[in-house]
Amino acid sequence: MDKMMEQPADEHRENYRGVRAMPLVMGNETFEKLGSTGTLSNLLVYLTTVFHMKTITATTLVNIFNGTTNIATLLGAFLCDTYFGRYNTLAFASVASFLGMVAITLTAAISKLHPPQCAGGKQDTCPAVTPWQMTFLLCGLGLLVIGGGGIRPCNLAFGADQFNPQTESGRKGITSFFNWYYFTSTVAMMISLTVVVYVQSDINWAWGLAITAFLMFCSCVLFFAGSRIYVKVKPDGSPLASVVQVTVAAIKKRKLEPPEQPRLSLFNHIPARSINSNLPYTDQFRFLDKAAILTTEDQIMSNGASATPWRLCSLQQVEEVKCLLRVIPIWASALLYYISLIQQQTYVVFQALQSNRALGNTNFKIPAASYAIFSMLGLTIWIPIYDRLIVPWLTKYTRKEGGITILQKMGVGMALGVVTSLVAGMVEGRRRDLATSSPVGVDPRSKVNISSLSAFWLVPQLTLVGISEAFTVIAQIELYYKQFPENMRSIGGSLSFVSVAVSSYLSGFLISMVHQLTKNSGDWLPEDLNKGRLDLFYYLVATLGRLLVLENLGFRNCEAEQREARGGRLLVLENLGFRNREAEH
Numbered sequence: 268m269d270k271m272m273e274q275p276a277d278e279h280r281e282n283y284r285g286v287r288a289m290p291l292v293m294g295n296e297t298f299e300k301l302g303s304t305g306t307l308s309n310l311l312v313y314l315t316t317v318f319h320m321k322t323i324t325a326t327t328l329v330n331i332f333n334g335t336t337n338i339a340t341l342l343g344a345f346l347c348d349t350y351f352g353r354y355n356t357l358a359f360a361s362v363a364s365f366l367g368m369v370a371i372t373l374t375a376a377i378s379k380l381h382p383p384q385c386a387g388g389k390q391d392t393c394p395a396v397t398p399w400q401m402t403f404l405l406c407g408l409g410l411l412v413i414g415g416g417g418i419r420p421c422n423l424a425f426g427a428d429q430f431n432p433q434t435e436s437g438r439k440g441i442t443s444f445f446n447w448y449y450f451t452s453t454v455a456m457m458i459s460l461t462v463v464v465y466v467q468s469d470i471n472w473a474w475g476l477a478i479t480a481f482l483m484f485c486s487c488v489l490f491f492a493g494s495r496i497y498v499k500v501k502p503d504g505s506p507l508a509s510v511v512q513v514t515v516a517a518i519k520k521r522k523l524e525p526p527e528q529p530r531l532s533l534f535n536h537i538p539a540r541s542i543n544s545n546l547p548y549t550d551q552f553r554f555l556d557k558a559a560i561l562t563t564e565d566q567i568m569s570n571g572a573s574a575t576p577w578r579l580c581s582l583q584q585v586e587e588v589k590c591l592l593r594v595i596p597i598w599a600s601a602l603l604y605y606i607s608l609i610q611q612q613t614y615v616v617f618q619a620l621q622s623n624r625a626l627g628n629t630n631f632k633i634p635a636a637s638y639a640i641f642s643m644l645g646l647t648i649w650i651p652i653y654d655r656l657i658v659p660w661l662t663k664y665t666r667k668e669g670g671i672t673i674l675q676k677m678g679v680g681m682a683l684g685v686v687t688s689l690v691a692g693m694v695e696g697r698r699r700d701l702a703t704s705s706p707v708g709v710d711p712r713s714k715v716n717i718s719s720l721s722a723f724w725l726v727p728q729l730t731l732v733g734i735s736e737a738f739t740v741i742a743q744i745e746l747y748y749k750q751f752p753e754n755m756r757s758i759g760g761s762l763s764f765v766s767v768a769v770s771s772y773l774s775g776f777l778i779s780m781v782h783q784l785t786k787n788s789g790d791w792l793p794e795d796l797n798k799g800r801l802d803l804f805y806y807l808v809a810t811l812g813r814l815l816v817l818e819n820l821g822f823r824n825c826e827a828e829q830r831e832a833r834g835g836r837l838l839v840l841e842n843l844g845f846r847n848r849e850a851e852h
Contacts, residue, residue, distance in 0.1 A: 288429040291493035293451055296422055298486035299364065300455035301463070303415075306368060306479045307333075309464050309636040311616050317374075317381050317472055318404070319393035322794050323782055326613050327775045332408050333609075334771030337764040339416025344761045345507050347417070353425040354499040360417025361487045367410030368480040374404050376473040420761045428498050453647055460640045468634040506587060506755045513580045513588045516558035520578075525556050533559040535582040536571045546586035546752060551593070555585050587752055594750055597743075598762055601677070604739055605770030606777065607684045607808050611691065611732045612639065613774075614801060615725055621715060621796050622698055622722035623707050633722065641726045645733025653737065673746045680739025685812040687731040692805035694724050695796075702797040715795045781807070 310332075314325040347356040374380040380403055385393035396404075459479075467475025526532040530548045533556060537545060558580040566574035573579040619635035626633060661670025671679070702718035710717055740763065747759030778792060781804060785791045791800040 288493055288496055288498075289426070291489050291496075292422075292426040292429065294489040295361070295486050296426075297451045297455045298482045298489065299361070299418065299422075300452050301459045301479070301482045303364065303368075303411075303479070303483070304456045304459035304463075306371060306411075306476065308460055308639055309467050309475075309634070311613060312468060312620070312634075312636055313375075313472065318396050318400075319382050319385065320396070322617060323778065323792060326778055329613060330609065330771040330775035330778070332412070334768040334775070336412045336415040336768070337419075337766075337771065338768035339412050340420040340761045340764040340768075341758075343416040343418075344420040344758055347421050348502055348506070349508065350502055352499060352502045353421045353428065354494075354497060356417045356421050357425055357490065360414045360421075361483075361490055362414075363410045364414025364418065365480065365483045365487050367407045367412075367414055368476070368483050370403065370407030370410060372473065372476040372480045374400070374407065375476050380404075419764055425497075428500050453643055457640050457643055460637050460643075464634045464636045468636070469632070506758055509580070509584050510588050510591060512576050513555060513558045513584050515577050516580050517555050520557040520560055520562070521554070523557050523560050523562075525553055526560065529553075529556050529559075529582075533582045533585075534561045534565075534573070534579055535559070536567075536573065537581065537583055538570075538572065546583055546590075548582060549586065549589055552589050555588055556582075559585050587755060590751055590755065591758075594747065594759075594762070597674070597677075597746065598766060601681075601739070601743060601766050602770050602773060603812055604681045604684050605767050606774045607688050607812055608732060608736070609767075609770055609774045610805070610808055611642070611687060611728065614804075615639070615691070615729065617796055618695060618698060618725060618801070619722045621702060621710070622718050622720055622725070624722045635722075638722060638725055638729060641729040642733040642736070645730035646737050647733075649734045649737050650741075673742050673749075676742040677739050677746075680735045680737070680742065681812065683731055683735035683738065685809050687728050687735060688805045688809035688812065690731060691728040692802040692809065694720075694728060695805060696802040698724070699797055699799075699802070716797055718797075777808075 311325055311329055314320045314328065315322060318325075320328070343356060343360070347353055351359075380400055382394045382396050382400065463475060463478055466478060529550075533548075559582045561579060564575075565579040568574045573581065615638065616635045619633075619638050624632040624635065658670045661667075665671060698718045698720045701720045702716045705719050706716035707719040708717045709715065743766070744763055747762055751759040782790065782792045785800075789800065790798070791804050793799040
């Protein structure tokens, strides 16, 4: 019998087929990444060339779209855990993504769904997009929001569900799945950023977008092909509902005095089949402890659970809410970092469009959106170097697992984010100077000068973006995974996407504000970057990152970690004791 199907006697209800299911799950994820990356990475170019949008308008729309998609993951995780389960959520979201890509493909294939070409090829004579065309485009993007909101928080957990965590072979299968998941996802995105983007930009938009829609169709086919063999975990209630219950119960009992010995006197019912480890009591946010005070008005059921969950919550539920509150400062501090990251994913495309993209002495030009591949290369090359060479070296000197703490790792990544913005500013300054003094040509569409500076000068800043992500983003995911109990890890996974969502909105606001404040005295962000000061905008982002992130989180929290470590616990990670016992078990 397949080792992946080993299971204890009490687990006989599930028939785990991890090895058989993994190719289908991985194929679904690979084709989804091939389709979505090819569409979304080139969306800025599509909006400015086919829909004739202004640079500011297109950038703001993309930021709002990305922000809405990422914040939708929180709603997707809630609906998944509470009502539908991961299989149904992924099924619905996959179909929604496919329909969204079909809609966007139609905007390119049907002439009435996009504005006519510019008269004489001049940008200032381009017809404006009609309300009907804009509505159809937004409907397609809306379907992609629904799809992304369901797929992103569920696909990784759904793949892990196919392996039995109670057996050694199942646990090894989960580890193998995670490794292959990130590997195939990265490879798929690289292919999409090169082949698919090239077809869209240099051959035909309709055919290029049709390829992404077809790839998403293949993703749906592979997903539904495994319906009979998937393990489909039923929803067990969302922890977000528990968070609201604790808050409401604490407010209702706000006039009660907290007990002197909360560990012993607070209501602490733990269901017999709970998937969570027992959280120890902590004395932070003691106002919430009132939700677990048992009064004469509260009722207890025969199984020991509260019959009035909106008046009486267990101590375990209270501690789960405290876990969420403890990570909010770190979550908020990372927002500005993501703004810096988002700028490298938007304006770098426009920088590439006005740089020399020729490959050597040939006439072949690398698509502007394809340069994002260098950030992925930076991440994939740096991770094994850091894990195999740098971490062992650091561990010898720091005597800490992982070489440095999670918060220190985030601080390093944020520092690299500031350096990235500084490098981007210097490269942009040089690109603009050469575009005005010795241009290599003129863009036939926008009639702007093309700088003689090679677009490969954008590679250093993009590589730094990838290395910075390897520190900050991975450390943030690791922090959420370790800080939250088992039933809240889907919410923890969503927090990273929500960070990107809020940062996308803030990024759009920052761009609009800078544009409005500078348009009368030398616009920093005009349509023609050669007439603007994008370099100063990058320096502004770097300054904000230095003042608001590094001082408040990167260095001070590292010092706080050291002080708290001497006292026996960490300020933010004080609740890891139960996971250490879980690991020992």
